[in-house]
Amino acid sequence: MTDLSMPQTQTRTQSATGKIALRWLLYVLLGLFALYYLMPLFVMLTTSLKSLEEIRTGSLISLPREVSFDAWKTAWSGACTGIQCEGLRPYFWNSVLIAVPAVAISTLLGALNGYVVAQWRFKGANIIFSLMLFGCFIPFQVVLLPMARLLGIMGIAGTIPGLIFVHVIYGLGFTTLFFRNYYVTIPAELTKAARVDGAGFMRIFWSIFLPLSLPIIVVTVIWQFTQIWNDFLFGVSFSQAGTQPVTVALNNIVNSTTGVKEYNVDMAAAIIAGLPTLLVYVVAGKYFIRGLTAGSVKG
């Protein structure tokens, strides 16, 4: 942490009033930016609280005349996502079943990979790492069809394990990158000393590296959870009846082409579907910055 926070105190030329004015300006600027970031959420929230009649007749971005939570109730447990009109609820659970194991597995693998690449350099390790990193950039549309074929051959097409598998594979690049960049800052002497003491590969990982990793685990988990929870393309392609994630249900509510549109339900559904990720950002946001600070971004 730096002491840069109040550099004005050091500059003699500035008067006290100038300092206060600057401070105000700072807060006004931050506030304006906050408005920019909040605007869409504001529109979504107010719309979700209006009646359909009011949306049809009134301005789309004004405050609701009458607040009603009906749309929220419908979105959660009553909106039609097909012939079942049970709202997002059943799909929510599918998403949890997909996201939690996929995040856990890809984080663990990323930690092991990062540990190897950063601390157990062998010939070719760098090439392997850069090949893996390049995988982050492959557009997902490219992999849909061959992946579908392979999942079919493996016998996990349309299942939740299949979806977990896909998310783990395409999360590996980023998780490995995060952990590698973090572990690279840990002095190699540490590993060497431990080996002299007779500790093996796994022992060093479990008892030295893993306990040090909390900040970067938080970063990785946030990143992976956001990616996997919000994924639509894989969810829609590799699921079947009964395994569809919440984003697919949300899409079914929001994107029907020739049906009657209920914007209030759409918006409520969107916020509900986004709640877990929002919650993660709000709760873990602080650790996120800390984790990043702890070295992960120092290339």
Next chain:
Amino acid sequence: MSEWLENHLPKVVLAPSFIAVLIFVYGFIGWTAWVSLTRSKLLPKYEIKGFIQYERLFDSPRWDTAINNLYIFGALFIVIAMVLGLLLAILLDQKIRVEGAIRTIYLYPMALSMIVTGTAWKWILNPGLGIESMVQGWGFANFEFDWLVNPDYAIYTIVMAAIWQSSGFVMALFLAGLRSVDGEIIKAAQVDGIPTWRIYTAIIIPSMAPIFLSAFIVLAHLAIKSFDLVIALTGGGPGYATDLPATYMYAMAFSRGDIGQAASSAMIMMLVVFAIVVPYLYSELRAKND
């Protein structure tokens, strides 16, 4: 035996991931390259027919638009998101009282899927419903903001929404960077009476070079993959004025049943990615090998 295992354990641990990446990334790129040489329609076929798909691709005015849009969108998005992210990080690093709350506000767009925030943006940017009509309602009758419906400017609204979504994340990266700059150097500079802005431009920002690279890579990857953003906000319109390679490819592969054409556009996309990422990886790894 156990000694052999102990010696080779690092490789054994890395092997499954590496093999998976070989198959599921490089194998699939190879598959796409192969299919791009065929006349695959609804489902992939494997009979090679030459470069006809690439000829079709370069004959298509829509693809020209998509590629041009990628340059405009990519350049603006990356530059503005970085500048804004850095600015916000610096502002937020001034011992702000409610930093936690503000940071969360800046960061939350990354958490929401664009499937629906796109609708909200569509309304806000629509001249008849959103900002334009609101400002006109305040009495500024001449105020105009019709980018969304103007084919020449619509791509810039995509940039706006994309920046909204990602700049908070960039801010977080830079904020973390600012917090890990060596405090002693800055103190010394302050004692020497160097003005604050000089401390930033001459000491702090140069020391964050690796973060610029990380941010660039994250943003470049988002720019190239931008897909649901366009679908939700403009659907590629007006006309196909806001098409990007990713949406072009999806349209060909899945709504038009023209998989060969989609594969050829995917290969061009991969080449663009390659041109951006390989120099980065090279510099990154060379630095580490020193």
Next chain:
Amino acid sequence: MKRFAFVTVSTFAIAAGSSVVAEPQAEVLHWWTSGGEAKSVAVLQEEFASNGGTWTDMPVAGGGGDAAMTALRARVLAGNAPTAVQLKGPAIQEWYEEGVLADISAVAEAEGWADVLPASIAGHMKCEGTWCAAPVNVHRVDWIWANADVLAANGIEMPSTWDEFNAAAEKLQAAGVIPLAHGGQAWQDATVFEAVVLGVGGPEFYQKALVDLDPEALTSDTMVQAFDQMRTLRGYVDENFSGRDWNLATAMVMNGEAAFQIMGDWAKGEFLAAGKKPGEDFLCASTPGDGYLYNVDSFAMFDVEGDDKKAGQDLLAKLIVAPNFQKVFNLNKGSIPARTDVGLEDFDICANLSAEDMGSTSAAGSLLPSYAHGMALRGSQSGAITDVVTAHFNSDMSSADAVQQLADAVANSY
């Protein structure tokens, strides 16, 4: 292994259902997910269940079926095709050519489909002589909807030629009403375009240009005129039309902000949902000119393993075309039954008009497939046309340029 610990709903269902007697099963992939549509499908599901079948729902909305088609491709490649899939138009034959569709001729012949379906619609359901799909409904695409009060206040009748329409639009514009409510999305532009081509060129020209893709017709003066009319229509649309959802355009007609909308008969659902009455609050008529553009929804059966699933396909096909479902479904959906022997007493005047016109145009040979809704052409071709149409409508491209681009795009789409 973890994957064996998980049991998905459908494999579970198979295991539970593999007793001695075949119990009809169906996993149905469709994109009818919103309120009214979903209720319509639920009717089918109930009938299916009451005949002893087990229905597994696999809805995927978005992009008029694009997302569902993405899912379908992945499922077919994985060797895990759904039992029945909402498919329509030439896409049925395209999938048939990939060798993945099941033959349902036995059901079709037993039920005598050939006698109750109009010939041109039956044609879409056949693949090389065998029946491979079951039609659900007929949407008419070339509708023009109007706000009755706005027309009355300005002394305007429903137009029967495009010149009349243009004259009415000028009058409305002078009176400060938006003449045409339109949403600038590619498929909506295409919907208007095909109605204009049909009206300006007539049914024969439509057939030549947008079904047979005859290069002469595509570059003809008639096509130039059609683009000219599109340019004229562009002047009748408000400036904020770009990207607007079709239902918001319908709402503009409903609340009198705009006078007309050109849209398929699903727009009726929006009017009805807002409590408006056909013939009183809003008017419906075919767009100027002869002919009838249809958009027929149908289900195709995919090749699947297992007697239960095959029994499910037969039962489903039978129920879909049976009079009861055709009636109940279409009352909910706003379209009309595909079979011609269903009584229409319970249907509103717009649906009756649609059915009447379907009969007369079928006899006159002007019952034509909608290109904009994937009934006339394969995806790559209709997509290529739509690209040009929407680019022309959303820029200041000249009609002559548009016609040239149209011919090039079609040639490049094979």
